[in-house]
Amino acid sequence: DGGITQSPKYLFRKEGQNVTLSCEQNLNHDAMYWYRQDPGQGLRLIYYSQIVNDFQKGDIAEGYSVSREKKESFPLTVTSAQKNPTAFYLCASSDGYGYEQYFGPGTRLTVT
Amino acid sequence: RKEVEQDPGPFNVPEGATVAFNCTYSNSASQSFFWYRQDCRKEPKLLMSVYSSGNEDGRFTAQLNRASQYISLLIRDSKLSDSATYLCVVNSGAGSYQLTFGKGTKLSVIP
Numbered sequence: 667d668g669g670i671t672q673s674p675k676y677l678f679r680k681e682g683q684n685v686t687l688s689c690e691q692n693l694n695h696d697a698m699y700w701y702r703q704d705p706g707q708g709l710r711l712i713y714y715s716q717i718v719n720d721f722q723k724g725d726i727a728e729g730y731s732v733s734r735e736k737k738e739s740f741p742l743t744v745t746s747a748q749k750n751p752t753a754f755y756l757c758a759s760s761d762g763y764g765y766e767q768y769f770g771p772g773t774r775l776t777v778t
Numbered sequence: 779r780k781e782v783e784q785d786p787g788p789f790n791v792p793e794g795a796t797v798a799f800n801c802t803y804s805n806s807a808s809q810s811f812f813w814y815r816q817d818c819r820k821e822p823k824l825l826m827s828v829y830s831s832g833n834e835d836g837r838f839t840a841q842l843n844r845a846s847q848y849i850s851l852l853i854r855d856s857k858l859s860d861s862a863t864y865l866c867v868v869n870s871g872a873g874s875y876q877l878t879f880g881k882g883t884k885l886s887v888i889p
Contacts, residue, residue, distance in 0.1 A: 697875050708782075708865075708881040709822070716875055724876070756821055763875045764810040769821035 668693045670770035672757050677775045679751075687742045687773045689757035698740035699758040699767060702726065709756065715740055716763075744775065751777045782880035784866050790886045795856045799883045801849040801866030808878075810869035811842055813851045815862040816882060822865055825851075856887045 670691045679685045691698065697716050701709040701724075711724030715734040729748025734740050744751045754774050758767040783802045791797050803811075811828035826833065828840040828849055839852040849866055863882040870876040 699875075706881075709879040711876060714875055754819075760875070763873055764869050766810075766812055766824050766827060767877060768824065772821050 670757060670759055670768060672755075672770035672773050674773060675771065677773055679775070679777050681777055682746045683777075684746055685744050685751075685775065685777075687744065687755055687757075687775070689740045689742065689770055690738055691740075691757075691759045691770075692738060693759055693761075693768065694737070695759035695761050695768075696737070697760045697762060698734065699760070700724075700730070700732065700740070700742045701756045701758065703754045703756060703772075712742065744777075751775060782866050782868050782878050784864075784880040784883050786881060786883060788884040788886055790888055791856055792888050793856055793858060795887075796852065796854045797856055797885060798853075799851045799864050799866070799885075801851075801880055803847050803849070803866075803868045803878070805868065805871060805878070806847060807871035808868045809872055810877075811840075811849055812867040812877075813838075813840055813849075814865040814867055814879075816865055817862050822879075825864070853885075856885075858887050858889065861885055861887045 673688045699714040700712040710726050713732045715721040731743045756772045757770040760767040781804050813825040814822040815825045816822040828842045832841040837854045841850045863884045865882045866880040
């Protein structure tokens, strides 16, 4: 089955620790994205990548980092510099610009 | 700031009712338009793309008015399973990979 997987589903960390969220897709999509969703809020773009070894900052990139070494994988690191990291993190992919995006099931990160 | 505006609701409707959601967008360069649905604590899922000529998928009809920068979604014969938050989504302009998401309109279909 083609799709996007994110792991883990729930993640708990102590303040001051970096944490990496996994995102893998087997849809053969070139573009991948990371969003953050807070309760009652819309999705906000963190980073996106149009192609392997290239990525751009979204609206709220501060305190986050990404890499795109393989077409299938786009991991997101939430660093200790991110002031309010507790949120629902969603990874998505698309076939190109202007196309619909398909989402993974998300990772709920709680930092205490 | 480029934005997508939606009535947050909630819309509480009885089973079998017809309900309409509206959405306005500010970026006149937007070229792709979508409706997604998001169930509670789940990921958004594509409901349908929206075309200039309007399009229908079963009980769902989407329309686009580029001149007014307005998108609508009509759901006929509402089912309990239609209860969800409906997100209006617009791409950020010609050649853009980015999509701008509205905050969503919550629908509750009541027995």
